[in-house]
Amino acid sequence: MSLYSAETRRLTKRRFTKLxxxxxxxxxxxxxxxMFFTNEKVGPEQIASAQAQAQxxxxxxxxxxxxxxxxxxxxxxxxxxxNWPPGCEGMVEPTADDFQAQWFMPPTFDFRESFPDMVTxxxxxxxxxxxxxxxxxxxxxxxSGGMMNLLLWRPQxxxxxxxxxxxxxxxxxALTVVFSAVWTGLFYLIAQARGTSExxxxxxxxxxxxxxxxxxxxxxxxxxxxxGLASLGRHTAMALGVTIGAVIVFQFGLGTVxxxxxxxxxxxxxxxxxxxxxMDKEVKIEDYNSCDFSSAxxxxxxxxxxxxxxxxxxxxxxxxLIVGAAMWTMRSRDVT
Amino acid sequence: xxxxxxxxxxxxxYRSRKGVRRALDGFDMTVEAGQVHGFLGPNGSGKTTTLRTxxxxxxxxxxxxxxxxxxxxxxxxEVAGQVGAIVESPQFFGNFTAQDTLSLLADAGGVHKDRxxxxxxxxxxxxxxxxxxxxxxxxxKQRLAVASALLKEPKLLILDEPANGLDPGGIREMRTLMxxxxxxxxxxxxxxxxxGEIQLICDSVTIISGGRxxxxxxxxxxxxxxxxxxxxxxxxxxxxxxNAIELLRANGAQVTVEHDHFTVGNAGNPAxxxxxxxxxxxxxxxxxxxxxxxxxxxxxxxxxxxxEGQNRQVDQxxxxxxxxxxxxxx
Numbered sequence: 090m091s092l093y094s095a096e097t098r099r100l101t102k103r104r105f106t107k108l109x110x111x112x113x114x115x116x117x118x119x120x121x122x123x124m125f126f127t128n129e130k131v132g133p134e135q136i137a138s139a140q141a142q143a144q145x146x147x148x149x150x151x152x153x154x155x156x157x158x159x160x161x162x163x164x165x166x167x168x169x170x171x172n173w174p175p176g177c178e179g180m181v182e183p184t185a186d187d188f189q190a191q192w193f194m195p196p197t198f199d200f201r202e203s204f205p206d207m208v209t210x211x212x213x214x215x216x217x218x219x220x221x222x223x224x225x226x227x228x229x230x231x232x233s234g235g236m237m238n239l240l241l242w243r244p245q246x247x248x249x250x251x252x253x254x255x256x257x258x259x260x261x262x263a264l265t266v267v268f269s270a271v272w273t274g275l276f277y278l279i280a281q282a283r284g285t286s287e288x289x290x291x292x293x294x295x296x297x298x299x300x301x302x303x304x305x306x307x308x309x310x311x312x313x314x315x316x317g318l319a320s321l322g323r324h325t326a327m328a329l330g331v332t333i334g335a336v337i338v339f340q341f342g343l344g345t346v347x348x349x350x351x352x353x354x355x356x357x358x359x360x361x362x363x364x365x366x367x368m369d370k371e372v373k374i375e376d377y378n379s380c381d382f383s384s385a386x387x388x389x390x391x392x393x394x395x396x397x398x399x400x401x402x403x404x405x406x407x408x409x410l411i412v413g414a415a416m417w418t419m420r421s422r423d424v425t
Numbered sequence: 426x427x428x429x430x431x432x433x434x435x436x437x438x439y440r441s442r443k444g445v446r447r448a449l450d451g452f453d454m455t456v457e458a459g460q461v462h463g464f465l466g467p468n469g470s471g472k473t474t475t476l477r478t479x480x481x482x483x484x485x486x487x488x489x490x491x492x493x494x495x496x497x498x499x500x501x502x503e504v505a506g507q508v509g510a511i512v513e514s515p516q517f518f519g520n521f522t523a524q525d526t527l528s529l530l531a532d533a534g535g536v537h538k539d540r541x542x543x544x545x546x547x548x549x550x551x552x553x554x555x556x557x558x559x560x561x562x563x564x565x566k567q568r569l570a571v572a573s574a575l576l577k578e579p580k581l582l583i584l585d586e587p588a589n590g591l592d593p594g595g596i597r598e599m600r601t602l603m604x605x606x607x608x609x610x611x612x613x614x615x616x617x618x619x620x621g622e623i624q625l626i627c628d629s630v631t632i633i634s635g636g637r638x639x640x641x642x643x644x645x646x647x648x649x650x651x652x653x654x655x656x657x658x659x660x661x662x663x664x665x666x667x668n669a670i671e672l673l674r675a676n677g678a679q680v681t682v683e684h685d686h687f688t689v690g691n692a693g694n695p696a697x698x699x700x701x702x703x704x705x706x707x708x709x710x711x712x713x714x715x716x717x718x719x720x721x722x723x724x725x726x727x728x729x730x731x732x733e734g735q736n737r738q739v740d741q742x743x744x745x746x747x748x749x750x751x752x753x754x755x
Contacts, residue, residue: 096533243534
């Protein structure tokens with residue numbers, strides 16, 4: 090326990106940790122402020138204004154239609170007739186339905202509809218911070234010689250690395266839980282002030298809670314992967330280098346190659362789609378080069394649905410592989 | 426006396442694409458309780474590898490090690506609380522203060538926080554304890570490293586180059602500290618290249634070269650058993666030194682010419698020198714045995730004495746000559 094508390098203290102005392110937490114807090118506050126100022130609450134006044142604007146647009150379009158029809162008819166038999174549909178028959182007269190008031194409504198924050206995107210934003214930012222802080226936490230220890238000092242005090246390699254990892258993951262778990270709670274509360278208040286939360290049912294709350302839990306899992310895996318990679322390379326740069334390499338190879342290189350080779354469902358080989366599948370519960374990829382014909386629906390492209398259990402399996406495999414490799418090398422490699 | 430540290434037949438081999446390198450080749454070492462023990466060896470001889478292996482940082486390929494009577498690395502977690510160590514240059518996280526660094530180590534090792542203040546005072550860092558380590562000089566980092574090793578009041582203190590970077594006052598303070606610690610019952614193993622210091626501080630030494638022990642015992646015994654039978658010879662003023670040297674060389678003496686005297690390196694029986702020279706009516710004005718110091722013994726045993734016109738490479742050692750028992754003239 091003393092080692093665990095020492096490691097927690099070491100993590101929270103680090104300037105790097107403090108700076109990144111401050112940075113992510115400022116970014117999140119900026120996002121929340123942006124959402125607050127770009128949305129507004131919709132009341133009878135806004136509805137009336139939108140309806141008036143829709144009506145105005147409808148009238149303007151009708152007038153334009155009449156002018157165009159007159160011009161078309163006047164141009165018949167002249168060289169300008171080619172600018173119009175033959176016999177002015179294809180011209181469509183606007184209807185009131187083409188100008189619905191809802192399209193002229195000011196942006197409003199519908200908690201049920203918009204908050205899931207905010208949960209993904211929070212999870213992505215915290216996962217990034219967890220990855221970098223996790224990598225730096227152990228990488229700086231290796232490169233500064235701190236790890237060797239620690240092993241002279243506690244010559245139990247797996248215990249030392251495991252305790253460090255536990256301290257990191259518990260810290261980020263607590264941080265994510267607190268941030269998620271504050272984030273939810275903040276956007277609930279934004280919805281109250283600049284939108285609506287009326288459609289929130291207990292099922293909707295449960296769904297948001299589960300999404301935040303998936304976000305927590307993403308943060309934990311990102312932290313563990315950063316930690317594991319830096320421990321494998323015994324330097325922070327190892328984790329960052331591998332990540333940059335993976336982004337270049339997977340996102341740009343592999344993406345381009347698969348696209349050139351016209352591989353079916355090429356997106357399924359890229360990392361972001363799996364992150365979306367994890368957070369949004371599922372994502373559907375369609376192959377627009379294929380045709381699954383049915384007499385009822387005609388030509389429908391083939392599709393592949395990636396689900397959160399599939400994405401969860403990949404996250405778990407990455408976690409086990411990298412943390413396992415870090416532990417194995419910690420146990421077997423000399424500390425020089 | 427009981428052995429606090431025992432190493433026998435220790436082996437460590439590094440394999441790489443360039444081939445196999447034996448860093449430790451059956452190395453033996455014993456340190457008795459309450460001693461200040463010098464651990465000497467040229468660069469690349471295996472000193473740091475030995476200390477790292479002993480402290481569980483490197484896995485050996487063979488041999489046996491015991492600390493305070495317990496086999497290591499198996500029992501290292503149990504004895505680690507009684508062993509304070511710094512290995513190679515002091516390395517700390519630069520953004521933490523000395524106080525933070527020691528306090529975190531104390532936490533990790535279950536040591537009472539009061540010890541942090543005590544050891545900072547002991548190594549002279551009390552007034553700089555709240556400065557970040559990256560602002561420290563090498564000597565201050567060295568003091569901090571010693572403080573970290575002393576934090577848990579160890580029975581065995583292992584210090585690798587503790588005087589590195591210290592100013593002359595610091596070196597003297599370190600010497601006094603080592604002595605005081607030994608007098609309080611602590612056993613100190615000291616690795617250093619400052620052989621004059623080792624000779625002053627240490628009760629016993631082990632000398633390693635090429636991964637093997639080449640000498641061990643009390644400082645006096647090591648000096649005695651490896652002292653050459655050299656004598657310094659000076660002649661009466663005005664006598665041609667070259668005749669005398671040629672005469673002695675013709676009789677098998679190994680003569681080294683100095684500015685106003687010469688040295689006979691294998692003078693097992695110095696009387697032979699006076700007899701040979703006196704027969705040609707050359708009379709010596711001075712005939713003094715050349716006393717060896719630890720440095721010359723070290724250079725002799727490790728084969729690392731500089732040779733004029735040659736650049737010795739790291740890992741390059743000449744075969745150590747056999748100790749001069751007897752020699753020319755006997």
